[in-house]
Amino acid sequence: MNKIEQSWYKNFSFLTLVLLPLSGLFWFISTLRSVCYKLGLFEQFKCDVPVIVVGNISVGGNGKTPFVIWLTQYLQQHDLKVAVISRGYGGTSEVYPLFVDSSITTAQAGDEPVLIQRRLGCPVVVGPDRKANIKLLNTNYDLDVIISDDGMQHYKMGRDIECCIVDSERRFGNGFLMPAGPLRETTKRLKSVDLVVENGGADNFNYQLQASTLLNVATGEKTEALLDSGHAVSAIGNPARFEKTLQNSGVKLLSTAHYRDHYAYTPADFEKYNDEIVIMTEKDAVKCRAFAKPNWYFLPVDAKPSTAVINKLNLLLKEKGILNGL
Structure with missing residues (x-):
């Protein structure tokens, strides 16, 4: 979380005062747009x-x-019959709108659309033009x-x-x-x-949020072993909730690492853990599956x-x- 984001969750700060004029401009433009x-x-x-x-x-x-x-x-x-559309934040594709299937990566579609498609198997389309996304769905499916x-x-x-x-x-x-x-x-x-x-x-x-059984990042299979400790890694909006869930389930956190929401991981981000256990969220796991080690796990949660x-x-x-x- 950068300094601006940190200031958002304080009652007031000098940085907040500096940015207020820009917030006034943001309010004017967004309100005018809504009224139009x-x-x-x-x-x-x-x-x-x-x-x-x-x-x-x-x-x-x-x-x-x-x-x-x-x-x-x-x-x-x-x-x-249900389908999902998304902006696909964090993804960059040469073609939009983009159907998300098992061959599409998070680099192309973003982490959340890939997670949704893998979980549900329903039609998922991403792209900045939501009208085009909907048109593509209606052309191919009776929804x-x-x-x-x-x-x-x-x-x-x-x-x-x-x-x-x-x-x-x-x-x-x-x-x-x-x-x-x-x-x-x-x-x-x-x-x-x-x-x-x-x-x-x-x-x-x-x-x-109801936590499920830990799954292996590389294989997606359930782990039968009870994990008593591990390094918690997350790139989500509120990592504290994820870490608290792990602790409540009896996992001792050896360390915690926070990255910005939708962060694109690389193998270098995990070198410091050597061969120790790493636990992450499901949203993180879809970005790490290609290079995951056998003792990396993720925690699925259900609303x-x-x-x-x-x-x-x-x-x-x-x-x-x-x-x-x-």
Whole structure:
């Protein structure tokens, strides 16, 4: 985390004061843009297939991906054909839109889309042009729902349901817009969102992360051995939550290493560990599989939404005609 990001989670700092004028400019431009879409001055495209956006109002990892995976599986359990679109942050492809399959690397598509595709096996398309992503999906599949991983601020894209994920620990930082703070939009935006879900915390509308069995990074197989210690490595928005989960499961952390979110690992990053055990997140593992050692492991986690979240989601899905009989 760089100095600017560190300042976001302090009550106030000199750096915050310096950056406030830029935040004012950011607010003016983003508000003007939003108003132009509301007034119809900027054209918004509407998809024939219902679109559910899972996003946030702050930068950094808030826990969208676990909720996207859960939501996709939940809709599939109701016999709906679901696909996922994403910007593909961190990936660089020569061709967009890009279908993500087993041959696509995180360098091409980004870590989260690759993780989602490997977990779910559903159609996943990445690219900066969400309209083109949706068009490609509709050309190749007969879909019932499209889930947009992020895109709350992409007002050009019409949407039927908006789900905003909030990190219960970091929440909205110092409450300022970028770059003085972590917010993409003010917290007033939450009033227009269909469903606000806390990642962790005690709010009625929350989901808890449930850790699964450690898997081998290289093979994806379960480990039968109980690991009592290891080096924790992560490139996610909130590494403290991952490390706490490991400790609560009885793993002694020999060391911790934090990299920026979506960091592209190289073998050199792990040379200091020699042949010792390394434990990482699932998002990290998809980037390290090609050069992983036999004693590297990752911890899959699953989102477990509260009853309040499921009930509200069912109501929204029924209102939009996506699911009937709920």
